[in-house]
Amino acid sequence: MNELIPPTPASSNESGSAARILVVDDEPSVADVCSEYLGSEGYEVTVAVSGEEAVRVIPQLRPDVILTDINLPGVSGLEVVKFAKQLDADACVIVVTGYASTTSAVEALRQGAYEYVTKPFDLEAVHKIVKSGIKNRRLKEQNRQILVELREKNEQLSRHEVELRERVRVATQQLRTLYDVNQEISANLELVHRVELITARAALDVHARSAVLYLRREGTDDYRAASTNGRSLHHQGADSVDFRHGEGWFGACVASERSLRWDPSAGVAPVLPGVMPAAAESLAAIPLVSEGSVVGLLVASDREGGFHHDEENYLTLFASQAAIAIRNSQLYEHTKSLDRLKSEFVAVVSHEIRTPLTSIKGAIELLGDAQYFQNNDQQNKLLTIAHANTERLLVLIGDILDFSKLESASLPMHLERQRIEPVVQQAAQNIRTLLADKQLRLELADSHDVPDLMIDADRIGQVVTNLLSNAVKFSPAGGRIDVTVERSDEFVKVSIKDQGEGIATHNLSRLFQKFSQVDTTATRRAGGTGLGLVICKGIVEQHGGTIHVETTVGVGSSFYFLLPLTPIAGESARAIQTDAARTDASSTGSTRSSA
Secondary structure, eight states, X not given: OOOXXXXXXXXXXXXOOOOXXXXXXXXXXXXXXXXXXXXXXTOEEEEESSHHHHHHHHHHHOOSEEEEESOOSSSOHHHHHHHHHHHOTTOEEEEEEOGGGHHHHHHHHHHTOOEEEESSOOHHHHHHHHHHHHHHHHHHHHHHHHHHHHHHHXXXXXXXXXXXXXXXXXXXXXXXXXXXXXXXXXXXXXXXXHHHHHHHHHHHHTTEEEEEEEEEOTTSSEEEEEEEESSOSBOTTOXXXXXXTTSHHHHHHHHHTSOEEEOGGGOSOOOOTTBOTTOOSOEEEEEEEETTEEEEEEEEEEETTOOOHHHHHHHHHHHHHHHHHHHHHHHHHHHHHHHHHHHHHHHHHHHHHHXXXXXXXXXXXXHTOTTTOOOOHHHHHHHHHHHHHHXXXXXXXXXXXXXXXXXXXXXXXXXXXXXXXHHHHHHHHHTHHHHHHTTOEEEEOOOOSOOOEEEOHHHHHHHHHHHHHHHHHTSOTTOEEEEEEEEETTEEEEEEEOOSOOOOGGGGGGTTOTTOOOOSHHHHHHOOOSOHHHHHHHHHHHTTOEEEEEEETTTEEEEEEEEESSOOOHHHHHHHHHHHHHOOOXXXXXXXXXO
Protein backbone atom coordinates (compact mmCIF):
# COMPACT_ATOMS: atom_id res chain seq x y z
CA MET A 1 0.00 0.00 0.00
CA ASN A 2 3.03 2.25 0.38
CA GLU A 3 4.23 1.55 -3.18
CA LEU A 4 4.68 4.76 -5.14
CA ILE A 5 2.55 4.66 -8.29
CA PRO A 6 2.73 7.80 -10.45
CA PRO A 7 -0.76 9.17 -11.17
CA THR A 8 -1.35 9.60 -14.89
CA PRO A 9 -4.89 10.82 -15.65
CA ALA A 10 -5.63 14.52 -15.18
CA SER A 11 -8.35 15.48 -12.75
CA SER A 12 -11.75 16.01 -14.29
CA ASN A 13 -11.59 19.72 -13.55
CA GLU A 14 -8.39 20.01 -15.58
CA SER A 15 -9.56 17.94 -18.56
CA GLY A 16 -13.14 19.24 -18.65
CA SER A 17 -14.59 15.70 -18.58
CA ALA A 18 -17.29 14.37 -16.25
CA ALA A 19 -16.35 14.13 -12.59
CA ARG A 20 -14.91 10.72 -11.65
CA ILE A 21 -16.39 8.84 -8.70
CA LEU A 22 -14.99 5.66 -7.14
CA VAL A 23 -17.56 3.57 -5.21
CA VAL A 24 -15.95 1.14 -2.74
CA ASP A 25 -18.29 -1.41 -1.14
CA ASP A 26 -18.10 -5.16 -0.59
CA GLU A 27 -21.90 -5.43 -0.98
CA PRO A 28 -22.55 -5.67 -4.74
CA SER A 29 -26.16 -4.54 -4.38
CA VAL A 30 -25.14 -1.29 -2.66
CA ALA A 31 -22.28 -0.66 -5.10
CA ASP A 32 -24.56 -1.30 -8.10
CA VAL A 33 -27.30 1.01 -6.84
CA CYS A 34 -24.81 3.83 -6.17
CA SER A 35 -23.08 3.28 -9.51
CA GLU A 36 -26.33 3.24 -11.47
CA TYR A 37 -27.77 6.32 -9.73
CA LEU A 38 -24.61 8.45 -9.91
CA GLY A 39 -23.97 7.32 -13.48
CA SER A 40 -27.44 8.52 -14.44
CA GLU A 41 -26.51 11.93 -13.01
CA GLY A 42 -23.68 12.26 -15.54
CA TYR A 43 -20.73 11.09 -13.44
CA GLU A 44 -18.05 8.64 -14.55
CA VAL A 45 -18.41 5.90 -11.94
CA THR A 46 -15.93 3.11 -11.14
CA VAL A 47 -16.68 0.36 -8.62
CA ALA A 48 -14.17 -1.38 -6.33
CA VAL A 49 -15.45 -4.34 -4.30
CA SER A 50 -12.67 -4.22 -1.69
CA GLY A 51 -10.23 -1.89 -0.04
CA GLU A 52 -7.34 -3.63 -1.76
CA GLU A 53 -8.87 -3.00 -5.17
CA ALA A 54 -9.53 0.63 -4.26
CA VAL A 55 -5.88 1.12 -3.30
CA ARG A 56 -4.82 -0.29 -6.66
CA VAL A 57 -7.29 1.83 -8.64
CA ILE A 58 -6.96 5.22 -6.91
CA PRO A 59 -3.44 6.19 -8.17
CA GLN A 60 -4.38 5.59 -11.81
CA LEU A 61 -7.98 6.81 -11.70
CA ARG A 62 -7.43 9.89 -9.49
CA PRO A 63 -11.15 10.13 -8.71
CA ASP A 64 -12.73 13.43 -7.75
CA VAL A 65 -14.88 11.70 -5.13
CA ILE A 66 -14.40 8.41 -3.28
CA LEU A 67 -17.57 6.91 -1.72
CA THR A 68 -16.37 4.10 0.53
CA ASP A 69 -17.91 1.79 3.10
CA ILE A 70 -15.99 2.17 6.34
CA ASN A 71 -16.38 -1.49 7.33
CA LEU A 72 -14.50 -3.37 4.61
CA PRO A 73 -12.78 -6.74 5.03
CA GLY A 74 -8.99 -6.60 4.72
CA VAL A 75 -8.03 -3.01 3.92
CA SER A 76 -10.62 -0.98 5.84
CA GLY A 77 -12.41 2.17 4.80
CA LEU A 78 -10.22 4.16 7.21
CA GLU A 79 -7.13 2.86 5.44
CA VAL A 80 -8.64 3.82 2.09
CA VAL A 81 -9.23 7.34 3.46
CA LYS A 82 -5.66 7.57 4.73
CA PHE A 83 -4.20 6.27 1.45
CA ALA A 84 -6.28 8.62 -0.69
CA LYS A 85 -5.36 11.68 1.43
CA GLN A 86 -1.66 10.78 1.33
CA LEU A 87 -1.81 10.53 -2.46
CA ASP A 88 -3.94 13.66 -2.91
CA ALA A 89 -4.47 16.04 0.00
CA ASP A 90 -7.51 17.51 -1.79
CA ALA A 91 -9.16 14.12 -2.34
CA CYS A 92 -12.86 14.20 -1.41
CA VAL A 93 -13.67 11.03 0.52
CA ILE A 94 -17.20 10.28 1.73
CA VAL A 95 -17.51 7.35 4.14
CA VAL A 96 -20.60 5.17 4.51
CA THR A 97 -21.27 3.70 7.92
CA GLY A 98 -23.98 2.12 10.02
CA TYR A 99 -25.47 3.86 13.04
CA ALA A 100 -23.32 1.68 15.29
CA SER A 101 -20.11 2.83 13.60
CA THR A 102 -20.40 6.59 13.94
CA THR A 103 -17.26 6.64 16.10
CA SER A 104 -15.32 5.21 13.16
CA ALA A 105 -16.93 7.79 10.90
CA VAL A 106 -15.77 10.60 13.19
CA GLU A 107 -12.29 9.10 13.10
CA ALA A 108 -12.50 9.11 9.30
CA LEU A 109 -13.32 12.82 9.43
CA ARG A 110 -10.24 13.34 11.57
CA GLN A 111 -8.22 11.48 8.94
CA GLY A 112 -9.44 13.96 6.34
CA ALA A 113 -12.72 12.52 5.06
CA TYR A 114 -15.03 15.18 3.66
CA GLU A 115 -18.33 13.82 5.06
CA TYR A 116 -20.03 10.60 6.14
CA VAL A 117 -23.49 9.12 5.62
CA THR A 118 -25.22 6.38 7.55
CA LYS A 119 -26.96 3.30 6.22
CA PRO A 120 -29.63 3.14 5.05
CA PHE A 121 -29.02 6.33 3.10
CA ASP A 122 -31.01 8.45 0.70
CA LEU A 123 -29.43 8.57 -2.76
CA GLU A 124 -30.47 12.16 -3.31
CA ALA A 125 -28.81 13.15 -0.04
CA VAL A 126 -25.66 11.32 -1.11
CA HIS A 127 -25.81 13.13 -4.46
CA LYS A 128 -25.98 16.49 -2.70
CA ILE A 129 -22.90 15.62 -0.63
CA VAL A 130 -21.09 14.45 -3.78
CA LYS A 131 -21.89 17.71 -5.58
CA SER A 132 -20.77 19.69 -2.54
CA GLY A 133 -17.53 17.68 -2.34
CA ILE A 134 -16.78 18.21 -6.04
CA LYS A 135 -17.47 21.93 -5.68
CA ASN A 136 -15.19 22.05 -2.63
CA ARG A 137 -12.42 20.22 -4.47
CA ARG A 138 -12.65 22.48 -7.50
CA LEU A 139 -12.63 25.56 -5.30
CA LYS A 140 -9.41 24.29 -3.71
CA GLU A 141 -7.92 23.72 -7.17
CA GLN A 142 -8.92 27.23 -8.22
CA ASN A 143 -7.48 28.70 -5.02
CA ARG A 144 -4.27 26.77 -5.55
CA GLN A 145 -4.01 28.07 -9.12
CA ILE A 146 -4.59 31.61 -7.90
CA LEU A 147 -1.87 31.17 -5.29
CA VAL A 148 0.51 29.86 -7.96
CA GLU A 149 -0.26 32.84 -10.19
CA LEU A 150 0.15 35.27 -7.30
CA ARG A 151 3.44 33.62 -6.37
CA GLU A 152 4.64 33.96 -9.96
CA LYS A 153 3.59 37.61 -10.00
CA ASN A 154 5.38 38.22 -6.71
CA GLU A 155 8.49 36.53 -8.08
CA GLN A 156 8.30 38.69 -11.19
CA LEU A 157 7.92 41.80 -9.06
CA SER A 158 10.84 40.66 -6.90
CA ARG A 159 13.01 40.13 -9.96
CA HIS A 160 12.04 43.55 -11.31
CA GLU A 161 12.80 45.12 -7.95
CA VAL A 162 16.26 43.52 -7.81
CA GLU A 163 17.05 44.67 -11.32
CA LEU A 164 15.78 48.20 -10.68
CA ARG A 165 17.68 48.47 -7.41
CA GLU A 166 20.91 47.65 -9.23
CA ARG A 167 20.11 50.20 -11.94
CA VAL A 168 19.43 52.86 -9.32
CA ARG A 169 22.68 52.00 -7.50
CA VAL A 170 24.78 52.35 -10.65
CA ALA A 171 22.90 55.47 -11.75
CA THR A 172 23.41 57.09 -8.34
CA GLN A 173 27.17 56.62 -8.60
CA GLN A 174 27.32 57.97 -12.15
CA LEU A 175 24.81 60.79 -11.83
CA ARG A 176 25.94 62.80 -8.83
CA THR A 177 25.11 66.00 -10.67
CA LEU A 178 21.45 64.91 -10.86
CA TYR A 179 21.12 64.03 -7.19
CA ASP A 180 18.75 66.86 -6.32
CA VAL A 181 16.54 66.09 -9.29
CA ASN A 182 16.48 62.42 -8.40
CA GLN A 183 15.51 63.19 -4.81
CA GLU A 184 12.69 65.43 -5.96
CA ILE A 185 11.34 62.88 -8.43
CA SER A 186 11.53 60.09 -5.86
CA ALA A 187 9.51 62.01 -3.28
CA ASN A 188 6.21 60.71 -4.65
CA LEU A 189 5.48 57.33 -6.24
CA GLU A 190 2.29 58.43 -8.00
CA LEU A 191 2.74 58.31 -11.79
CA VAL A 192 0.78 61.52 -12.47
CA HIS A 193 2.93 63.49 -10.02
CA ARG A 194 6.17 62.12 -11.45
CA VAL A 195 5.46 62.81 -15.11
CA GLU A 196 4.52 66.41 -14.28
CA LEU A 197 7.69 66.85 -12.27
CA ILE A 198 9.85 65.32 -15.03
CA THR A 199 8.58 67.73 -17.70
CA ALA A 200 8.86 70.71 -15.38
CA ARG A 201 12.46 69.91 -14.35
CA ALA A 202 13.52 69.00 -17.91
CA ALA A 203 12.37 72.37 -19.23
CA LEU A 204 13.84 74.25 -16.27
CA ASP A 205 17.24 72.55 -16.25
CA VAL A 206 18.03 73.09 -19.96
CA HIS A 207 16.26 76.49 -20.17
CA ALA A 208 13.70 75.25 -22.69
CA ARG A 209 10.37 77.04 -23.07
CA SER A 210 8.42 73.77 -23.12
CA ALA A 211 8.77 70.04 -22.57
CA VAL A 212 6.47 67.13 -23.38
CA LEU A 213 6.62 63.59 -22.02
CA TYR A 214 5.06 60.84 -24.14
CA LEU A 215 4.36 57.43 -22.61
CA ARG A 216 3.78 54.21 -24.48
CA ARG A 217 0.39 52.63 -24.03
CA GLU A 218 0.67 49.21 -22.48
CA GLY A 219 0.66 46.45 -25.07
CA THR A 220 0.71 48.81 -28.08
CA ASP A 221 3.13 50.85 -30.17
CA ASP A 222 1.12 54.03 -29.59
CA TYR A 223 2.55 57.01 -27.67
CA ARG A 224 0.41 59.61 -25.92
CA ALA A 225 1.38 62.92 -24.31
CA ALA A 226 1.16 62.27 -20.57
CA SER A 227 2.38 65.70 -19.43
CA THR A 228 3.15 69.05 -21.02
CA ASN A 229 5.07 71.89 -19.44
CA GLY A 230 4.80 75.19 -21.30
CA ARG A 231 3.44 75.42 -24.83
CA SER A 232 1.85 72.34 -26.38
CA LEU A 233 3.28 71.11 -29.66
CA HIS A 234 -0.03 69.67 -30.82
CA HIS A 235 -3.23 70.98 -32.36
CA GLN A 236 -6.14 71.42 -30.00
CA GLY A 237 -8.41 68.39 -30.32
CA ALA A 238 -5.67 66.30 -31.91
CA ASP A 239 -6.12 62.54 -32.06
CA SER A 240 -5.59 60.74 -28.75
CA VAL A 241 -2.60 58.90 -30.27
CA ASP A 242 0.13 61.50 -30.77
CA PHE A 243 2.49 59.23 -32.71
CA ARG A 244 3.32 55.58 -33.31
CA HIS A 245 6.52 53.59 -33.23
CA GLY A 246 8.50 54.30 -36.42
CA GLU A 247 6.13 57.07 -37.53
CA GLY A 248 7.72 60.44 -38.38
CA TRP A 249 10.65 62.00 -36.54
CA PHE A 250 9.45 61.08 -33.03
CA GLY A 251 8.64 57.53 -34.09
CA ALA A 252 12.08 57.16 -35.69
CA CYS A 253 13.69 58.41 -32.48
CA VAL A 254 11.84 55.74 -30.49
CA ALA A 255 12.66 53.03 -33.03
CA SER A 256 16.38 53.83 -32.95
CA GLU A 257 16.43 54.27 -29.15
CA ARG A 258 18.84 57.17 -29.68
CA SER A 259 18.46 60.83 -28.84
CA LEU A 260 17.94 63.29 -31.72
CA ARG A 261 18.37 67.08 -32.00
CA TRP A 262 17.07 69.60 -34.52
CA ASP A 263 17.51 73.35 -34.93
CA PRO A 264 17.17 75.73 -37.94
CA SER A 265 20.82 75.31 -38.88
CA ALA A 266 20.09 71.65 -39.63
CA GLY A 267 17.87 72.63 -42.55
CA VAL A 268 14.22 71.78 -43.22
CA ALA A 269 12.12 71.10 -40.14
CA PRO A 270 11.39 67.40 -39.57
CA VAL A 271 7.94 66.00 -40.31
CA LEU A 272 6.13 65.64 -36.99
CA PRO A 273 2.64 64.05 -37.15
CA GLY A 274 0.05 66.16 -35.35
CA VAL A 275 2.50 68.99 -34.62
CA MET A 276 1.49 72.52 -35.62
CA PRO A 277 3.52 74.21 -38.40
CA ALA A 278 6.43 76.20 -36.97
CA ALA A 279 5.46 74.93 -33.50
CA ALA A 280 9.08 74.59 -32.43
CA GLU A 281 12.25 76.56 -33.14
CA SER A 282 14.47 73.76 -31.84
CA LEU A 283 13.94 70.25 -30.54
CA ALA A 284 15.70 67.60 -28.48
CA ALA A 285 14.03 64.16 -28.26
CA ILE A 286 15.34 61.52 -25.84
CA PRO A 287 13.86 58.01 -25.55
CA LEU A 288 13.15 56.77 -22.03
CA VAL A 289 14.51 53.22 -22.01
CA SER A 290 13.94 50.86 -19.10
CA GLU A 291 14.83 47.17 -19.06
CA GLY A 292 15.56 47.17 -22.74
CA SER A 293 12.26 48.66 -23.89
CA VAL A 294 11.15 52.23 -24.61
CA VAL A 295 8.58 53.37 -22.05
CA GLY A 296 8.33 56.91 -23.32
CA LEU A 297 9.88 59.88 -25.13
CA LEU A 298 10.98 63.16 -23.55
CA VAL A 299 10.89 66.15 -25.94
CA ALA A 300 12.26 69.57 -24.98
CA SER A 301 11.68 72.47 -27.37
CA ASP A 302 12.39 76.16 -28.00
CA ARG A 303 15.67 76.71 -26.23
CA GLU A 304 17.27 80.01 -27.04
CA GLY A 305 20.33 79.30 -29.16
CA GLY A 306 19.18 75.72 -29.78
CA PHE A 307 20.22 72.47 -28.13
CA HIS A 308 23.87 71.46 -28.07
CA HIS A 309 25.81 68.40 -27.05
CA ASP A 310 25.91 69.38 -23.36
CA GLU A 311 22.12 69.77 -23.17
CA GLU A 312 21.62 66.51 -25.06
CA ASN A 313 23.95 64.65 -22.67
CA TYR A 314 22.25 66.12 -19.65
CA LEU A 315 18.78 65.20 -20.93
CA THR A 316 20.03 61.68 -21.72
CA LEU A 317 21.23 61.27 -18.14
CA PHE A 318 18.04 62.85 -16.87
CA ALA A 319 15.94 60.53 -19.08
CA SER A 320 17.68 57.43 -17.75
CA GLN A 321 16.62 58.33 -14.21
CA ALA A 322 13.18 59.42 -15.39
CA ALA A 323 12.67 56.07 -17.11
CA ILE A 324 13.49 54.22 -13.91
CA ALA A 325 11.22 56.50 -11.91
CA ILE A 326 8.31 55.95 -14.33
CA ARG A 327 8.83 52.21 -14.37
CA ASN A 328 8.88 52.17 -10.57
CA SER A 329 5.62 54.10 -10.55
CA GLN A 330 4.06 51.69 -13.02
CA LEU A 331 5.18 48.74 -10.89
CA TYR A 332 3.91 50.52 -7.79
CA GLU A 333 0.49 51.06 -9.36
CA HIS A 334 0.47 47.47 -10.60
CA THR A 335 1.29 46.28 -7.08
CA LYS A 336 -1.53 48.39 -5.69
CA SER A 337 -3.85 46.83 -8.25
CA LEU A 338 -2.78 43.32 -7.21
CA ASP A 339 -3.28 44.23 -3.56
CA ARG A 340 -6.77 45.55 -4.34
CA LEU A 341 -7.63 42.38 -6.25
CA LYS A 342 -6.41 40.31 -3.31
CA SER A 343 -8.58 42.25 -0.87
CA GLU A 344 -11.59 41.96 -3.18
CA PHE A 345 -10.99 38.22 -3.53
CA VAL A 346 -10.78 37.73 0.25
CA ALA A 347 -13.97 39.74 0.75
CA VAL A 348 -15.91 37.83 -1.93
CA VAL A 349 -14.77 34.41 -0.75
CA SER A 350 -15.51 35.27 2.89
CA HIS A 351 -19.02 36.46 2.02
CA GLU A 352 -19.66 33.36 -0.08
CA ILE A 353 -18.59 31.11 2.82
CA ARG A 354 -20.50 33.07 5.47
CA THR A 355 -23.88 32.63 3.73
CA PRO A 356 -23.95 28.80 3.75
CA LEU A 357 -22.34 28.72 7.21
CA THR A 358 -25.17 30.84 8.58
CA SER A 359 -27.67 28.38 7.11
CA ILE A 360 -25.72 25.45 8.56
CA LYS A 361 -25.65 27.13 11.98
CA GLY A 362 -29.41 27.65 11.86
CA ALA A 363 -29.98 24.04 10.84
CA ILE A 364 -27.77 22.76 13.66
CA GLU A 365 -29.58 24.90 16.20
CA LEU A 366 -32.91 23.58 14.90
CA LEU A 367 -31.70 19.98 15.10
CA GLY A 368 -30.60 20.55 18.69
CA ASP A 369 -33.98 22.01 19.74
CA ALA A 370 -35.69 19.43 21.94
CA GLN A 371 -39.04 20.94 20.97
CA TYR A 372 -38.66 19.51 17.47
CA PHE A 373 -36.16 16.64 17.72
CA GLN A 374 -35.55 14.03 20.39
CA ASN A 375 -31.81 13.39 20.21
CA ASN A 376 -29.77 10.97 22.25
CA ASP A 377 -26.68 12.08 24.18
CA GLN A 378 -24.28 11.15 21.38
CA GLN A 379 -26.27 13.12 18.83
CA ASN A 380 -26.46 16.15 21.13
CA LYS A 381 -22.70 15.94 21.66
CA LEU A 382 -22.05 15.92 17.92
CA LEU A 383 -24.46 18.80 17.39
CA THR A 384 -22.71 20.79 20.13
CA ILE A 385 -19.32 20.22 18.47
CA ALA A 386 -20.71 21.20 15.07
CA HIS A 387 -22.36 24.33 16.49
CA ALA A 388 -19.17 25.42 18.29
CA ASN A 389 -17.05 24.99 15.20
CA THR A 390 -19.61 26.80 13.07
CA GLU A 391 -19.51 29.73 15.48
CA ARG A 392 -15.70 29.62 15.37
CA LEU A 393 -15.71 29.71 11.57
CA LEU A 394 -18.14 32.64 11.52
CA VAL A 395 -15.87 34.57 13.90
CA LEU A 396 -12.87 33.70 11.73
CA ILE A 397 -14.65 34.92 8.60
CA GLY A 398 -15.59 38.11 10.40
CA ASP A 399 -11.94 38.67 11.30
CA ILE A 400 -10.83 38.06 7.72
CA LEU A 401 -13.41 40.55 6.43
CA ASP A 402 -12.41 43.15 9.03
CA PHE A 403 -8.74 42.64 8.18
CA SER A 404 -9.47 43.02 4.46
CA LYS A 405 -11.35 46.26 5.12
CA LEU A 406 -8.54 47.55 7.34
CA GLU A 407 -5.99 46.87 4.59
CA SER A 408 -8.07 48.87 2.14
CA ALA A 409 -8.89 51.57 4.74
CA SER A 410 -12.61 50.87 4.34
CA LEU A 411 -13.58 49.56 7.79
CA PRO A 412 -16.72 51.53 8.73
CA MET A 413 -16.66 53.60 11.92
CA HIS A 414 -19.67 55.12 13.69
CA LEU A 415 -18.24 57.55 16.23
CA GLU A 416 -20.31 58.90 19.12
CA ARG A 417 -19.26 60.73 22.28
CA GLN A 418 -19.84 58.31 25.17
CA ARG A 419 -18.28 56.71 28.24
CA ILE A 420 -15.88 53.85 27.69
CA GLU A 421 -16.46 52.05 31.03
CA PRO A 422 -19.76 50.41 29.93
CA VAL A 423 -18.03 49.18 26.79
CA VAL A 424 -15.30 47.52 28.86
CA GLN A 425 -17.85 46.07 31.28
CA GLN A 426 -19.88 44.58 28.43
CA ALA A 427 -16.72 43.03 26.97
CA ALA A 428 -16.05 41.43 30.35
CA GLN A 429 -19.58 40.01 30.32
CA ASN A 430 -18.96 38.59 26.84
CA ILE A 431 -16.21 36.29 28.14
CA ARG A 432 -17.80 35.21 31.43
CA THR A 433 -18.24 31.65 30.13
CA LEU A 434 -14.55 31.47 29.17
CA LEU A 435 -13.61 32.72 32.63
CA ALA A 436 -15.78 30.09 34.31
CA ASP A 437 -14.33 27.28 32.19
CA LYS A 438 -10.81 28.04 33.48
CA GLN A 439 -11.87 29.22 36.95
CA LEU A 440 -10.28 32.62 36.34
CA ARG A 441 -10.99 35.76 38.36
CA LEU A 442 -11.40 39.06 36.52
CA GLU A 443 -10.71 42.23 38.53
CA LEU A 444 -12.15 45.40 36.98
CA ALA A 445 -10.71 48.38 38.83
CA ASP A 446 -12.93 51.36 39.59
CA SER A 447 -12.21 54.21 37.20
CA HIS A 448 -12.09 57.85 38.20
CA ASP A 449 -11.86 61.08 36.25
CA VAL A 450 -12.34 59.36 32.87
CA PRO A 451 -14.10 61.74 30.45
CA ASP A 452 -16.37 60.78 27.58
CA LEU A 453 -14.65 59.82 24.33
CA MET A 454 -15.57 60.00 20.65
CA ILE A 455 -15.53 56.26 19.85
CA ASP A 456 -17.29 53.49 17.97
CA ALA A 457 -18.53 51.44 20.92
CA ASP A 458 -18.89 48.21 18.92
CA ARG A 459 -15.35 48.41 17.50
CA ILE A 460 -13.73 49.33 20.81
CA GLY A 461 -15.75 46.52 22.43
CA GLN A 462 -14.32 44.20 19.78
CA VAL A 463 -10.80 45.29 20.77
CA VAL A 464 -11.38 44.77 24.50
CA THR A 465 -13.12 41.42 23.95
CA ASN A 466 -10.24 40.19 21.81
CA LEU A 467 -7.60 41.27 24.34
CA LEU A 468 -9.57 39.68 27.18
CA SER A 469 -10.05 36.45 25.18
CA ASN A 470 -6.31 36.28 24.57
CA ALA A 471 -5.64 36.87 28.25
CA VAL A 472 -7.98 34.00 29.13
CA LYS A 473 -6.34 31.65 26.62
CA PHE A 474 -2.85 32.30 27.94
CA SER A 475 -3.65 32.44 31.66
CA PRO A 476 -3.19 29.38 33.88
CA ALA A 477 -6.33 27.89 35.40
CA GLY A 478 -7.30 29.61 38.64
CA GLY A 479 -5.36 32.77 37.78
CA ARG A 480 -6.39 36.41 37.69
CA ILE A 481 -6.87 39.02 34.97
CA ASP A 482 -6.73 42.71 35.89
CA VAL A 483 -8.54 45.36 33.82
CA THR A 484 -8.06 49.07 34.38
CA VAL A 485 -9.46 52.18 32.71
CA GLU A 486 -7.76 55.44 33.62
CA ARG A 487 -6.79 58.85 32.31
CA SER A 488 -3.17 59.23 31.17
CA ASP A 489 -2.33 62.82 30.20
CA GLU A 490 -4.32 63.59 27.04
CA PHE A 491 -5.40 59.97 26.59
CA VAL A 492 -7.58 57.32 28.20
CA LYS A 493 -5.66 54.13 28.89
CA VAL A 494 -7.33 50.71 28.87
CA SER A 495 -5.10 47.92 30.19
CA ILE A 496 -5.57 44.12 30.35
CA LYS A 497 -2.98 42.28 32.43
CA ASP A 498 -2.71 38.48 32.61
CA GLN A 499 -0.58 35.99 34.53
CA GLY A 500 0.42 33.92 31.51
CA GLU A 501 3.85 32.75 30.40
CA GLY A 502 4.83 36.12 28.89
CA ILE A 503 6.57 36.80 25.57
CA ALA A 504 10.29 36.37 24.97
CA THR A 505 12.26 39.46 23.93
CA HIS A 506 13.32 37.97 20.60
CA ASN A 507 9.63 37.55 19.68
CA LEU A 508 8.65 41.18 20.33
CA SER A 509 9.58 42.24 16.79
CA ARG A 510 6.82 39.96 15.49
CA LEU A 511 4.07 41.50 17.56
CA PHE A 512 1.03 42.70 15.62
CA GLN A 513 2.27 41.24 12.33
CA LYS A 514 -0.50 39.69 10.28
CA PHE A 515 -0.84 35.88 10.25
CA SER A 516 2.04 35.63 12.72
CA GLN A 517 2.12 33.69 15.98
CA VAL A 518 4.86 32.98 18.47
CA ASP A 519 5.66 29.27 18.25
CA THR A 520 5.13 28.11 21.84
CA THR A 521 3.21 25.33 23.50
CA ALA A 522 0.55 27.81 24.64
CA THR A 523 -0.02 29.30 21.18
CA ARG A 524 -0.17 25.90 19.54
CA ARG A 525 -2.75 24.84 22.13
CA ALA A 526 -4.78 28.04 21.73
CA GLY A 527 -4.72 28.03 17.93
CA GLY A 528 -5.97 30.98 15.88
CA THR A 529 -5.09 32.85 12.69
CA GLY A 530 -2.85 35.62 13.99
CA LEU A 531 -5.29 38.33 12.84
CA GLY A 532 -7.02 39.35 16.06
CA LEU A 533 -4.38 41.72 17.38
CA VAL A 534 -3.72 43.13 13.91
CA ILE A 535 -7.40 44.06 13.77
CA CYS A 536 -7.18 45.53 17.28
CA LYS A 537 -4.24 47.68 16.22
CA GLY A 538 -6.07 48.90 13.12
CA ILE A 539 -9.24 49.79 15.03
CA VAL A 540 -7.32 51.64 17.76
CA GLU A 541 -5.28 53.58 15.21
CA GLN A 542 -8.43 54.54 13.30
CA HIS A 543 -9.51 56.20 16.56
CA GLY A 544 -6.20 58.09 16.59
CA GLY A 545 -4.76 55.90 19.35
CA THR A 546 -1.90 53.45 19.85
CA ILE A 547 -1.59 49.95 21.27
CA HIS A 548 1.34 48.55 23.29
CA VAL A 549 2.53 45.57 25.30
CA GLU A 550 4.64 45.13 28.40
CA THR A 551 5.73 41.58 29.17
CA THR A 552 7.94 39.53 31.45
CA VAL A 553 8.64 35.87 30.75
CA GLY A 554 7.19 33.68 33.49
CA VAL A 555 5.20 36.55 35.01
CA GLY A 556 2.68 37.65 32.39
CA SER A 557 1.82 40.33 29.86
CA SER A 558 -0.03 43.63 29.93
CA PHE A 559 -1.64 44.80 26.70
CA TYR A 560 -2.94 48.36 26.76
CA PHE A 561 -4.20 50.92 24.30
CA LEU A 562 -4.44 54.71 24.46
CA LEU A 563 -7.35 56.69 23.00
CA PRO A 564 -7.06 60.49 22.60
CA LEU A 565 -9.39 62.76 24.54
CA THR A 566 -9.68 65.01 21.47
CA PRO A 567 -10.94 63.21 18.36
CA ILE A 568 -8.93 63.49 15.15
CA ALA A 569 -11.04 64.62 12.21
CA GLY A 570 -10.81 65.42 8.52
CA GLU A 571 -7.67 64.61 6.56
CA SER A 572 -5.73 63.59 9.66
CA ALA A 573 -8.29 60.93 10.51
CA ARG A 574 -8.27 59.58 6.97
CA ALA A 575 -4.48 59.49 7.00
CA ILE A 576 -4.51 57.55 10.24
CA GLN A 577 -7.03 55.11 8.81
CA THR A 578 -4.84 54.53 5.78
CA ASP A 579 -1.70 54.09 7.87
CA ALA A 580 -3.50 51.71 10.21
CA ALA A 581 -4.58 49.54 7.31
CA ARG A 582 -1.24 49.39 5.53
CA THR A 583 1.54 49.58 8.11
CA ASP A 584 2.82 46.72 10.30
CA ALA A 585 4.53 48.08 13.39
CA SER A 586 7.83 46.48 14.27
CA SER A 587 7.73 47.29 17.97
CA THR A 588 4.12 46.61 18.95
CA GLY A 589 1.60 43.87 18.31
CA SER A 590 1.27 40.25 19.31
CA THR A 591 1.60 36.99 17.50
CA ARG A 592 -0.44 35.52 20.32
CA SER A 593 -3.61 36.71 18.56
CA SER A 594 -5.93 33.77 18.10
CA ALA A 595 -9.19 35.50 17.34
